[in-house]
Amino acid sequence: MKKETTIRAEDTGPGRELTSEFISSINLALDQNKTNDAIGLVQSLHYADLADLLENLAHVRREELVEALRSDFDPNVLAELDETIRERVIDQLGISQIAEAVAGLETDDALEVVEELAADEQIEILESLPENERTLIEEGLSYPEDSAGRLMQREVVAVPQDWTVGQAIDYMRDTNDLPTDFFDIFLVDLSHSPVGTVPLSRVMRTNREVALIDVMRKHIKIVPVEMDQEEVAFLFRQRDLISAPVVDNNTRLVGVITVDDIVDVIHEEHEEDIMRLAGVGEEDDLYSAVIDTAKSRFIWLLIHLIAAILAAYVISFFASTMEEMIALAILMPIVAAMGGTASVQTLTVAVRAIAMKELTMSNAYRAIGKEVAVGILNGIIFATIIGTVAWIWFGSPALGGVIGLAIGLNLIVAGFVGSSLPIVLQRLGFDPAVSSSAFLTSITDIVGFYVFLGLAAALLL
Amino acid sequence: MKKETTIRAEDTGPGRELTSEFISSINLALDQNKTNDAIGLVQSLHYADLADLLENLAHVRREELVEALRSDFDPNVLAELDETIRERVIDQLGISQIAEAVAGLETDDALEVVEELAADEQIEILESLPENERTLIEEGLSYPEDSAGRLMQREVVAVPQDWTVGQAIDYMRDTNDLPTDFFDIFLVDLSHSPVGTVPLSRVMRTNREVALIDVMRKHIKIVPVEMDQEEVAFLFRQRDLISAPVVDNNTRLVGVITVDDIVDVIHEEHEEDIMRLAGVGEEDDLYSAVIDTAKSRFIWLLIHLIAAILAAYVISFFASTMEEMIALAILMPIVAAMGGTASVQTLTVAVRAIAMKELTMSNAYRAIGKEVAVGILNGIIFATIIGTVAWIWFGSPALGGVIGLAIGLNLIVAGFVGSSLPIVLQRLGFDPAVSSSAFLTSITDIVGFYVFLGLAAALLL
Secondary structure: OOOOOOOOOOOOOOOOOHHHHHHHHHHHHHHOOHHHHEEEHHHOHHHHHHHHHHHOOOOOOOOOOOHHHHHHHHHHHHHHHHHHHHHHHHHHOOOOHHHHHEEEEEEHHHHHHHHHHHHHHHEEEEEHHHHHHHHHHHHHHHHHOOOOHHOEEOOEEEEEEOHHHHHHHHHHHHOOOOOOOOEEEEEEEOOOOOOEEEEHHHHHOOOOOOEEEEEEOOOOEEEEOOEEEHHHHHHHHHOOOOEEEEEEEOOOOEEEHHHHHHHHHHHHHHHHHHHHHOOOOOOOOOOOOOOOOOHHHHHHHHHHHHHHHHHHHHOOOOOOHHHHOOHHHHHHHHHHHHHHHHHHHHHHHHHHHHHHHHHHHHHHHHHHHHHHHHHHHHHHHHHHHHHHHHHHOOOHHHHHHHHHHHHHHHHHHHHHHHHHHHHHHHOOOOHHHHHHHHHHHHHHHHHHHHHHHHHHHOOOO | OOOOOOOOOOOOOOOOOHHHHHHHHHHHHHHHHOOOHHHHHHHOOOOHHHHHHHHOOOOOHHHHHHHHHHOOHHHHHHOOOOOHHHHHHHHHHHHHHHHHHHHHHOHHHHHHOOOOOHHHHHHHHHHHOOHHHHHHHHHHHHOOOOOEEEEEEEOEEEOEEEEEEEEHHHHHHHHHOOOOOOOOOEEEEEOOOOOEEHHHHHHHHHHOOOHHOOOOOOOOOOOOOOOEHHHHHHHHHHHOEEEEEEEHHHHHHHEEEEEEHHHHHHHHHHHHHHHHHHOOOOOOOOOOOOOHHHHHHHHHHHHHHHHHHHHHHHHHHHHHHHHHOOHHHHHHHHHHHHHHHHHHHHHHHHHOOOOHHOOOHHHHHHHHHHHHHHHHHHHHHHHHHHHHHHHHHHHHHHHHHHHHHHHHHHHHHHHHHHHHHHHHHHOOOOOHHHHHHHHHHHHHHHHHHHHHHHHHHHHHO
């Protein structure tokens, strides 16, 4: 949630859309050194759109624009920026201006900016903050990365459990440092543990004299401060939550997580899954430097290289077979392609199901059985298609039979290994999205080549 | 949002966790025909957890449990179920009980259940609903699938723009058919067009005599009823929205979309992306039947087969070259594997960036340039590694040079085509996630084999 010092109308800007034409006109203004025109153009942008614009500009243009905006740079833009770009903007603005900006953010956004900084910069910024704000951010930094503690906002609305609706309304009208926007009131007991939540819409609809405890949701989901953000996101999605109380190890209420931050977490976690499946780093995006991107992809390419060399080694056993029948060498890539495609399909479904908590140990056998059945079905169909193609192409029904058999078997292996491997890896504590794919391709390649060339050596020569 | 007829405490259930042990004890009770034990166990479950439980049980067990729960089956469970399972449960419960259940849901949830039914079942259910509810659902069905109109809830809190905070509070206290939970009050003009929103927390904190118009957010995001849900989700994420007003073609306020539904949309859309990249249908999950899954994967396998046959055809030009130097046949899979891995990496990053609206025509050249640069960097490194391996393995520095060159070039091609192809496809109106991958692998395979075998024919023999 964003911090605003006073409530007033017209606080979100006219919401101009970021069209290509708009970006072009900004670029043009900067090109022609018409700084004031550029400032004029972006002045009415919502901070989220301004962040998008900065991400979209080339390095030099972005630096020019940030420089132009320097004196009235909206701190909320910082929290919205992509990490790589944020770092550059922070460097450019300089630590003293960042300190000022951080002071203008709510704790969750401030923490997001501060946690990305180098240790010495963190100290410098923290020292320049008012004491109570500094304490809150230091506490936030003490929680594990990606935990509820890093995500929560410290400003909460908590009232004693024996209050009435009327008392709560009067308290809210009279208190100045409430969060700008909030959705639930938390009822706490004498030890400041949350005992229930009252959605604001219920407070609204209930008469002043009614006790809050009579309209509260009692069996609420309470988030421990150390809970992983992925778990928190699961809770929110499962229960359609808008906000949830966060408690420390003594079950004292210490903060609140709101759904807008969860939307970002869900995004991040999905991003991680899809990126890991493809073997690219999570921070591999348009904005990261060429060298960082190349590095982040190197390991994955290397692992696949090793797997491919292993497969080539298997093939080398059959060098003389291939010399006698070069059609085998020609058809080999088809064996690899089909096994690879089928395993990526199975793997993706399994990895997603694990991430969604749909695939667990209690239904693992059923899931694996299903994938094997799918492998058998498509295996028979593709064995027939490819067998026929090879027969016609090379005029050898036996060759057709051999490649058909190899590919049919390969699809079944892909179904079995593609579904069981991620389950086993997950069980062993590895991330199935990261570790499965190279493994799997190498298994289907080796099985495929071995069956194909081995059968050919035994039956065709 | 869920519908509740009266506000009361303890309305969300004790939130028991769905552990493996819990599922086992349900299975055991059902196995031993102790139906009452099973009912006792699930009675205290939250409807979202009960939906998860039903998804987790084997077909027969699920049918037994649904039968046991029949008379007091919570309609909210229906809205939470996976589509495939939901269809089966609906079939089992029968149309008349479903009609009753639908009447107990808010319009957005009811619509979600009804839109999945066959046309004749829809008519039957609609006929059994009270008139005003039927009209709302019929209207909902008239909007395009995946549009804001299908997503919105019709129950909104809208008040005239000249009201004060006090008038709004009195209205909310006195009106019975408000939505159970809501987060914003919408101000409308005389033609019922939304002119601003007032978050409830602001209503709370403001004195009764203040005019709503003085504390409203004026420049709000208004969602046209036909807007695609992906666009709506983008708006919510971009602006940290909790709810947004939906308007018809005459800008009249017709409903509200709340963030809990958007969380589901974000999930679905991500799911679609990741599934499409891997070539599996979006409804390909643990619950769909073997035959449906096999069918949904067939096309993708077929496309990859055609691409692989094309690559094999290219290889066949060089049959005599390979016969003379069988090492070429042995090394070939390495060329294909490296090109394939690099293109999946590039493609995934590009497809994600397009989906996130980070990659647009205005920065396309920059993005492609970056991917080519990454390709050159890793191309040089892997050319060296593989060249050296091949040299040592086969004792031929020339062979090492040829394969190194082929793979280096292949990584550059993967970077260029992997980033430009999805941009072009998107521009032409295709979904880049669906259409890119087979294309791309086939391009890198063919380029790789052609360069590798062609250079070998020219230089080595």
